[in-house]
Amino acid sequence: MRLAELSTRSGVSVATIKYYLREGLLPQGRQINATTSEYDEEHLRRLRLVRAMIQIGRVPVATVREVLGHVDDDSLGRTIRLGAALWALPQVPEPDEDDEYVRAAHREVGALLDRLGWHNARQLTSISPAYRSLVVALAAFRRLGFDWGAEQLAPYAELMHRTAVLDLDNMEAYPSDAVQVEFAILGAILNEPALQALHRLAQEEESARRYGFE
Amino acid sequence: MRLAELSTRSGVSVATIKYYLREGLLPQGRQINATTSEYDEEHLRRLRLVRAMIQIGRVPVATVREVLGHVDDDSLGRTIRLGAALWALPQVPEPDEDDEYVRAAHREVGALLDRLGWHNARQLTSISPAYRSLVVALAAFRRLGFDWGAEQLAPYAELMHRTAVLDLDNMEAYPSDAVQVEFAILGAILNEPALQALHRLAQEEESARRYGFE
DNA sequence: CTTCTCGGATACCGGCACTATCTAATCATC
DNA sequence: GATGATTAGATAGTGCCGGTATCCGAGAAG
Numbered sequence: 001m002r003l004a005e006l007s008t009r010s011g012v013s014v015a016t017i018k019y020y021l022r023e024g025l026l027p028q029g030r031q032i033n034a035t036t037s038e039y040d041e042e043h044l045r046r047l048r049l050v051r052a053m054i055q056i057g058r059v060p061v062a063t064v065r066e067v068l069g070h071v072d073d074d075s076l077g078r079t080i081r082l083g084a085a086l087w088a089l090p091q092v093p094e095p096d097e098d099d100e101y102v103r104a105a106h107r108e109v110g111a112l113l114d115r116l117g118w119h120n121a122r123q124l125t126s127i128s129p130a131y132r133s134l135v136v137a138l139a140a141f142r143r144l145g146f147d148w149g150a151e152q153l154a155p156y157a158e159l160m161h162r163t164a165v166l167d168l169d170n171m172e173a174y175p176s177d178a179v180q181v182e183f184a185i186l187g188a189i190l191n192e193p194a195l196q197a198l199h200r201l202a203q204e205e206e207s208a209r210r211y212g213f214e
Numbered sequence: 215m216r217l218a219e220l221s222t223r224s225g226v227s228v229a230t231i232k233y234y235l236r237e238g239l240l241p242q243g244r245q246i247n248a249t250t251s252e253y254d255e256e257h258l259r260r261l262r263l264v265r266a267m268i269q270i271g272r273v274p275v276a277t278v279r280e281v282l283g284h285v286d287d288d289s290l291g292r293t294i295r296l297g298a299a300l301w302a303l304p305q306v307p308e309p310d311e312d313d314e315y316v317r318a319a320h321r322e323v324g325a326l327l328d329r330l331g332w333h334n335a336r337q338l339t340s341i342s343p344a345y346r347s348l349v350v351a352l353a354a355f356r357r358l359g360f361d362w363g364a365e366q367l368a369p370y371a372e373l374m375h376r377t378a379v380l381d382l383d384n385m386e387a388y389p390s391d392a393v394q395v396e397f398a399i400l401g402a403i404l405n406e407p408a409l410q411a412l413h414r415l416a417q418e419e420e421s422a423r424r425y426g427f428e
Numbered sequence: 429c430t431t432c433t434c435g436g437a438t439a440c441c442g443g444c445a446c447t448a449t450c451t452a453a454t455c456a457t458c
Numbered sequence: 459g460a461t462g463a464t465t466a467g468a469t470a471g472t473g474c475c476g477g478t479a480t481c482c483g484a485g486a487a488g
Contacts, residue, residue, distance in 0.1 A: 003434065015478050018435080023476095035434040035485045045358065052354040054476085055307055058272075061476070079425050086414070093269055113415075120422035121415045130414035137408040140266040141400065144259065148405075155380055157412050159373050164416035166369055168424060186355065191362075192410055193306075194351040198371050199406070200300070200344035201327075201335045202378035208334035210382060211293050217465065229447050232466085237445095249454045249465040268445085275445070 001039045003029075010047045017047065024065050025050045049182070057189035063088060071181055078177040082184050089188055092133035105138035112150035116157055163195070215253045217243075224261045231261065238279050239264045263396070271403035277302060285395055292391040296398050303402055306347035319352040326364035330371055377409070 007014045020026045026046055029037030046068075053059040053067070070076075070085040095102045109131065113122045125131055141148040167187055174180045221228045234240045240260055243251030260282075267273040267281070284290075284299040309316045323345065327336045339345055355362040381401055388394045 013478080014433095016476085019477060022436090029435095031435085033434095033485070034436095035483085037435070048354075048358055052358070056350060056354055058305075079421065083418075083421075086417075090414075091272075118415065118419045121419040124415075124418060128415065128418060130411040130418065134408055134411035134415070137270060137404045137411065140262075140270055140404055141408075144262055144266070144400065146397065146400065152384065153408070153412065156377060156409060157416065159377050159380075160409060160412040161416040161420065163370060163373050163413055164420045166373075167417055168420055170366065183360065186358065186360065188414075190351045190355055192413070194348055194355075194367070195370060195374060195413075196406055196410070197344045197348035197351065198367065198374040199377055199409075200304075200402075201332065201338075201342065201348070202371065202375040203300075203381055204297075204338060204342060204344065205332045205335040206375065206378045206382055207293065207297075227447085228465095230445085233446060236467090245466085247454070247465095249452080249467095251466075 001041075001044070002036065003039070006039045006044060006047065009044055010051070012047060012051060020047070020050060023061055025061065025068065049186070052186070053189050056193060059089065059189065060091065063091065067185065071185060078181060082181050085181065085185055086188055087129055090129040090133055092129060092136055095132060095136050095139065099139065101139040101143045102135060104142065105135045108138055108149040109134050112153055112157065115150060115154060116161075118157075167191075215255075215258070216250070217253070220253045220258060220261065223258055224265070226261060226265060234261070234264060237275055239275065239282065263400070266400070267403050270407060273303065273403065274305065277305065281399065285399060292395060296395050299395065299399055300402055301343055304343040304347055306343060306350055309346060309350050309353065313353065315353040315357045316349060318356065319349045322352055322363040323348050326367055326371065329364060329368060330375075332371075332375075381405075 001009075003014055003017065006012075007017055010017075012020075017026065021028060026043060029039040029043065031037045050064055050068075053064050054061065059067070066088045067085045070081055070088060073081060073084075076084070095105075097103070106126075110122070110125065113119075113125070121128070121131070138148065138153075167184075171180050171183055171187070174183055215223075217228055217231065220226075221231055224231075226234075231240065235242060240257060243253040243257065245251045264278055264282075267278050268275065273281070280302045281299045284295055284302060287295060287298075290298070309319075311317070320340075324336070324339065327333075327339070335342070335345070352362065352367075381398075385394050385397055385401070388397055
């Protein structure tokens with residue numbers, strides 16, 4: 001497959017594919033001579049993954065490069081590779097540790113994890129980006145005067161834990177490590193928006209049941 | 215309160231506040247004379263809400279303006295106002311209706327809603343942005359060759375419905391319509407990232423339980 | 429032979445979220 | 459009442475980001 005075909009089959013313009021090649025989001029094709037390279041199904045697949053990350057996941061190009069670097073790094077075991085790739089994803093503003101709301105949010109999240117018995121996650125405190133973004137969100141809530149903390153979040157966390165169990169069960173159904181890692185990335189990129197969409201639909205459904213369409 | 219104080223108390227620079235005023239994200243202060251305006255706690259609160267939407271929710275400025283327009287439009291009832299504000303939020307690329315994966319995704323989501331008995335959401339098909347973004351995500355999944363559809367999503371949807379019930383229960387606990395609407399916006403802007411963070415933490419917890427840290 | 433397409437390099441573009449600068453009026457303080 | 463800081467309001471500029479566009483000389487396709 002040549003560049004033009006890669007372009008038509010993916011629906012991505014030639015110029016953009018060249019840009020991705022330059023940026024290292026897509027591996028070079030097998031170069032035949034000075035003016036021809038051959039691409040295969042793996043390139044097409046990778047290109048679709050990149051597009052999904054950028055367009056649907058709104059992941060910055062630099063982050064995509066980083067994530068894919070971890071995915072491709074087969075010097076690491078699956079768990080580490082997966083963790084590294086997922087930890088590279090989020091784009092949360094750093095919490096300002098001097099802010100009193102942020103400090104309060106730290107305590108609150110700690111209390112939540114203790115209460116849930118998430119001892120493993122507790123150890124990851126202040127390393128995990130997920131932990132940090134939870135702190136940021138909680139601080140913002142409280143800065144606006146809403147009473148929102150461990151008490152309110154605990155039932156949500158319980159539901160999210162059950163979601164995570166589903167995630168891992170689904171992942172384990174795939175045979176090879178490589179596909180599992182790719183599936184996990186897609187889970188973070190595509191399934192989370194899908195979950196969010198289901199969440200909104202469920203709100204609309206439940207709201208219509210309670211209040212009608214008015 | 216004058217501009218300088220609004221700036222220090224919110225941690226937002228004077229230049230940026232002026233920008234928000236220009237862009238209509240923040241109502242003008244009470245003008246005293248040609249060079250002085252007076253701002254109150256309501257301005258501070260609104261400014262913090264705007265910042266949370268932009269920084270944490272990564273909502274574009276134009277969208278913030280639109281959402282706040284609905285929030286402030288008291289010619290509408292609460293349910294409509296809320297729906298309008300929430301529907302203005304998402305920023306999903308329009309699905310390409312000619313794409314076969316997209317058409318398959320439409321059928322799949324329809325089947326999912328039927329199976330769940332979400333008859334109200336079913337009626338909103340192709341209007342609701344949440345529905346659209348679910349279609350987009352599903353199409354991308356299948357384009358990459360993963361078997362992902364109503365079958366796999368149904369248990370997630372069940373959990374999301376229970377999440378939505380929690381959301382509405384929490385919202386109803388607030389006394390006035392105005393606060394309820396603001397809380398709902400915050401739920402979409404801050405609580406969804408918080409849920410996502412909980413989801414990731416739960417994955418890390420569950421992954422550590424199953425595979426250790428390796 | 430002629431027309432297309434290729435890889436590779438470089439320049440350019442439009443949108444966005446600010447940021448900086450200026451002016452004339454007014455405030456706060458000595 | 460002089461003086462330096464602040465303000466509203468207007469306009470221009472900045473930095474980043476995701477692409478696009480253009481040009482080149484080498485090869486491919488009919």
